[in-house]
Amino acid sequence: MQLDIMLFFQNIRTPLIQAIANVVSMFGEIAIPLLIIMVLLWCCSRKKAFAIITSLLSGLIVSQILKAVFRIPRPFQAYPELIEGDRIETATGYSFPSGHSTTSGAFYSSIIVVAWKKWATALCIIPIIAVPLSRLVLGVHWPLDVTAGSLIGLAAGCILTPLMLRLYDTKHAFLVFTFTYGIIASSTAAVLAVMLSVTDIDPVAFEDLMSNAAITGSAMLGFYLERKTVRSTSEEGSIGMKILRFVSGVISTAVIAVVIFLIPAPKAFTSFAIYFMLGLWCIYIYPLIAVKIGMMEKEG
Numbered sequence: 001m002q003l004d005i006m007l008f009f010q011n012i013r014t015p016l017i018q019a020i021a022n023v024v025s026m027f028g029e030i031a032i033p034l035l036i037i038m039v040l041l042w043c044c045s046r047k048k049a050f051a052i053i054t055s056l057l058s059g060l061i062v063s064q065i066l067k068a069v070f071r072i073p074r075p076f077q078a079y080p081e082l083i084e085g086d087r088i089e090t091a092t093g094y095s096f097p098s099g100h101s102t103t104s105g106a107f108y109s110s111i112i113v114v115a116w117k118k119w120a121t122a123l124c125i126i127p128i129i130a131v132p133l134s135r136l137v138l139g140v141h142w143p144l145d146v147t148a149g150s151l152i153g154l155a156a157g158c159i160l161t162p163l164m165l166r167l168y169d170t171k172h173a174f175l176v177f178t179f180t181y182g183i184i185a186s187s188t189a190a191v192l193a194v195m196l197s198v199t200d201i202d203p204v205a206f207e208d209l210m211s212n213a214a215i216t217g218s219a220m221l222g223f224y225l226e227r228k229t230v231r232s233t234s235e236e237g238s239i240g241m242k243i244l245r246f247v248s249g250v251i252s253t254a255v256i257a258v259v260i261f262l263i264p265a266p267k268a269f270t271s272f273a274i275y276f277m278l279g280l281w282c283i284y285i286y287p288l289i290a291v292k293i294g295m296m297e298k299e300g
Contacts, residue, residue, distance in 0.1 A: 002142045006075050006083055009136045021137040022087055028100030028131035029090060033107045035250070041282060042234050042249050042296070043242040045114075049234075050223055051164035052110040053283075057216040059106035059156030061185075063097050063149055064209040071205055072096040076139045086138040093208045098141045098149035104131035105153020113161040128154070171227070178224040186217030189272055196268035203268075210268065214275035222283030232287040236297040245295050249286050256281055 026032065033056065040049035074095040076085030085091065093099065108124035115121075132146035141149075167174050192210035195201045226232065237245070260273045290296035 002144060003075075003079065003082075005143050006079075006136065006139065010083055010139065013137060017137060018086060021134040024127070024130045024134040025087055025090065025100060025138060027127040028104040028135075030103075033103065036111075038249060038253075038282065039246060040234070042245045042287070042290070043237075044234055046226075046232070046234050047165065047168045048114040050168055051114060051161045052107065053219055054164045055110045055156045055160040056103065056106045057212060057219065058160055059102050059153045060099065060212050061209070061216060062156070063099055063102040063152050064093065064212055066097055066148075066152075067094040067099075068202075068205040068209055070094065070096050071202070072142070072145075074140050075142055083139045085140050088140060091140040093204055095141055096145045096148060097152060098132065098135055098145040099208070100135050101132040101141070101146040101149030102153040102156075104128055105150045106156040107153075109154050109157030110161045113157065114165070175224055175228060178220045178227070182217050182220030182222075182224060184217070185213045185220060186276070189213035189217055189276070193268045193272040197266040207268070207271065211271050211275045214272045215279045218276040218279030219283055220279075222280045222285075226284045226287055230284070230288050230291055231299045232291050232296045233299045234287075234296070237295075241295065245290060248295075249282070249290075252286065253278065253281060 037049055037053060040046075040052065072095045074085065074091055075083045076088065077095075090100070104127045108128050112121050112124050128150070132141075132150050135141040135146055136143065167177060189210050192201075192206050192213065196203055196206060196210060234245075256277055257274050260277060261270060263270070263273075265273070287296055291298060
């Protein structure tokens with residue numbers, strides 16, 4: 001049945017449909033959610049950013065654990081003579097469940113929850129539906145993969161997001177949660193990075209899980225440290241200042257990632273360092289610097 005569905009999508013593919021699927025698939029990758037999260041973090045609402053980040057990363061951790069457990073090959077790998085894969089550079093792990101579908105389900109449903117506007121709902125429903133379909137057209141996922149990924153993402157977005165919004169308003173519980181989650185995720189990522197470097201553990205199963213655990217751990221520790229010591233507010237400031245904060249934040253983040261990437265080290269350690277620093281820089285270190293130099297204000 002799954003193969004029949006995949007063959008249907010293969011048969012309807014044209015260069016135009018393939019091009020559209022490639023573009024749509026990008027909405028389930030890290031770049032677009034990351035830019036929107038940066039806007040929220042530095043220019044709009046740390047509370048909403050926290051809820052979205054926690055929901056998204058938690059959904060992805062569940063998805064990547066399942067990938068490591070089931071280790072199902074992708075359609076173009078299982079039937080290379082029947083199914084042509086496209087955009088395979090984004091197909092870095094096993095097939096089940098779909099990480100792109102998890103990302104789109106979790107991120108865009110979280111946006112719906114925090115915005116609670118008709119226009120946001122209308123816009124966000126499109127990638128929630130379209131991204132999973134694009135992965136079928138591209139031949140990189142089975143129907144069951146995108147169904148499971150979407151359900152995991154939607155559960156994370158619709159259930160975790162309102163819980164995290166309430167948690168943010170209870171400072172003690174927020175600090176306990178972020179510190180505990182941060183230590184567990186960071187420790188897990190560090191252990192996986194070591195194992196990937198010195199043992200024959202399956203990199204296809206565990207590299208993405210390690211990277212996501214690293215950024216989840218640093219993000220949670222970043223929220224803990226920021227709330228405890230910096231207490232910045234992203235709502236204050238003129239439009240011009242917010243644009244400056246965003247642009248300088250994006251540029252500094254990219255520079256740090258490139259510098260770490262150029263340091264000679266095993267691949268797993270480099271990935272761990274980049275993802276760990278990404279979360280810590282965006283959520284704690286950059287706001288700390290911004291407050292110190294007057295680009296961001298403290299909570300009143």
